[in-house]
Amino acid sequence: MTAKVFIDGEAGTTGLQIRERLEKRRDIELVSIAHEKRKDADERQKLLNSADAVILCLPDDAAKEAVALIENGKTKVIDASTAHRVAPDWAYGFAEMSNDQRDKIAASRRISNPGCYPTGFIALVRPLVEAGIVPRDWPLSVNAVSGYSGGGKSMIAEFENTGAPEHTSVPFRIYAMAQKHKHAPEMREYTGLAHGPVFAPSVGRYLKGMLVEVPLPLWALKAKLADVHGALARAYEGERFVKVASLEEASATKTLDPEGLNGTNELKLYVFGHDEEARLVALLDNLGKGASGAAVQNMNIALGLDEGAGL
Template identity: 50%
Template sequence: MTSPIARARIFIDGEAGTTGLGIRERLTSLPVELLSIDPAARKDPSARRAMMAQADLVVLCLPDAASREAAAMADEMGSTRPRLLDASTAFRVASDWVYGFAEMTPGQADLIATAPNVSNPGCYPTGAIALLRPLIEAGVMDTDHAVSINAVSGYSGGGRTMIEAHEHHGGPAFELYGLGLEHKHVPEIELHARLSRRPLFVPSVGHFRQGMIVSIPLHLADLRGTVRAGDLLDTLRRRYDGSPTVSVAPADAALVAETLAGQDTMELRVHGNDEHRQAVLTARLDNLGKGASGAALQNIRLMLGL
């Protein structure tokens, strides 16, 4: 764990976006100094570089291409460069960046605490990886298992255009998307869940602002050995025992996606029927909380030793 930095200085590059605003709001709970750029200069490379030079930690809340440019700008600063936490998709499968899902595997939080560059996880991958990786590491599921992932998110995850469409014009009640099967979160899920076979991922959006459910159906006979639903539950409980942010909850007959809106925690469940040899794994979280800004705050605390 890093030693705490006295009144660390943080610059959010892209603080006007949904994730940036969420991080800024959460930072009020930490003993840090927030550096803000003049809005008129937020696209000025020299002004942004000057802000970076003053910061201990820079949080990138930018589109992928802009995040890559910002990271290159930081690298040009050499030994005086700040540490980076990137909220885009740009570096989530990069080998020289540490993946910022602290609960993913034992020791991950320590890697985040000392890393110069950390990539904040995606919202859908946070739920999927939390469910899958413990099963693979425990030897319950083969890495080449044919995984199908279904997920629904609140419309706030779709950015400004989707938010405006839903809040001002009344968006659709439910919409499947990503049906070209090229969603940008798939490589992230495949790598960090330790799958060797590309998962089938079907995301959707509901007409509610915040919240998310990720669900993974399983045929128990396709898993290793004679596995019962309780074995899956025990595996998840062992992995997340004592975690303040990830809990393993009892199965329920129905789940509402918005329940954790505004919270930075995640609930995992195993809904099983041993007679039919079937189970459904679910993860419920706030797409803007544990799925975005809440995860960023957790990583900031680790990186600054708070």
Template identity: 50%
Template sequence: MRFPTVFIDGDQGTTGLQIHDRLRGRTDLRLVTLPPDERKDAARRAQAINECDVAILCLPDAAAREAVGFIRNSDVRVIDASSAHRTQPGWVYGLPELAEGQARDIARARRVTNPGCYPTGAIALLRPLVEARLLPRDYPVTIHAISGYSGGGRSAIDEFESNEAAVAAPFKVYGLALEHKHTPEIQLHAGLAHRPFFVPAYGAYRQGIVLTVPIELRLLAPGVDGERLHACLAAHYAGARYVEVMPLADARAMAHLDPQALNGTNDLRLSVFANAERGQVLLSAVFDNLGKGASGAAVQNLDLMLAH
């Protein structure tokens, strides 16, 4: 029996290592990696890509585009974990829970672009509400998110884990030029008419994300409140294996959100916190930036593609 071959191009980066760990020991596929002296050899990489069934690209954007350009074998399927193709036509967005039929589209696709970590939480919260017309497409969306420092890749990990001054800083807001590369991805796949205001940050812990979106009920249609927003999310994700919408009663009992609560999993937990008296709602997403936000999502997409 022939097992499908999976080649990870860039398996020494943060995401690549995590994917490798998740696939190691699988008996339903053959995992292909290159020895250290061949990892930067363009000809050897091109050969490996064209000889595999599925190539998973864990590379900087330019290198990911280069890798796609290597492909001559039309049977090769690709999962790109970089941000190079997330807003490009011809690529299927790799968030299976995005909409009805999305998992089917991923399963059939030749080219899948893995979502970014922050966009996974933001889009999961916003897209169902926009599609249900509970949140206007032109709503002035603001997103605040805190990630573990591993979200910055190897350079951020080295900085936080080897630099005493960096570790001493418990919280770093970045993206102050308001040009974060995830913003167009969020706008497109959430269905927003305008660019959202996105404020990312790193905390002095390794992995895990808390992402929040504040909603002013006075800007929504009459009768739209926290309960209706919650009901929409709960209905959209009913039966989703990896997405949980926390019951409103449980959310009311919460005093804080822990970004590390789902570390090591591919789970995504969505919550709605409502204050009817003040006319305000806070949407939140908690997940592992290395799980559902990266390697876990890639493996989920791979499993869909291999099953087709």
């Protein structure tokens, strides 16, 4: 029997990518609201309650409203918004984060999809905190650049609608300078840090792809480059979608293209530098492992399907 899946908000950037990953699969049945009933609250509630899994691709308030409409105890929800990412009764949907995270996702009816920036940051930092290499109260910073699709429809329009009043031609820009970015809480929560990092996000003139960087003064941490690499390699040994480049590969790498893993659900981690200082870098597709790919992976785990199906 196939599982019934409803994408609430399938017309958005993430929703479209999820649908593309799911529509050719034979182990699930995609259900959609009829065009003429898009504003019919009763029809939407009916679909939310009839599905085995619902993937929410909505703004935060709308996501909370959708969850409130689900009255049965069977529908599993994967929420791609930021509304529930640090909620205690929701499983955090980064399956590779810890040894028992897949079990938590599989057992939960409520799963929050991670943010794209936090996926890279948590992947780099959590194993180092757990290994005692980075103290929980260490002052970390994270620098990152994303393609403009990370800003949703409004930012995509800003970069692509040539001739429109809001169109921009800048090649690169920083943003969120007030240091109140919506991804900050999960960065702290799921790394075990006592304080969140100083987060410096930016956007470039390309559609998708992401680099997340964490600099480490190894001289102050009294750690060696091999210690850092070893902790990361052990944390993700045998993982299908998260890989750690060898120190030899990192040493031979002269540059990294933020679009290098586009169209995949992969996340690749690099440890650059020497025994005095390290530059940790995560490479991923902000619409792949950073959004739609992670949502499909979480749905697969939640429904007991092949984790890599559609990915």
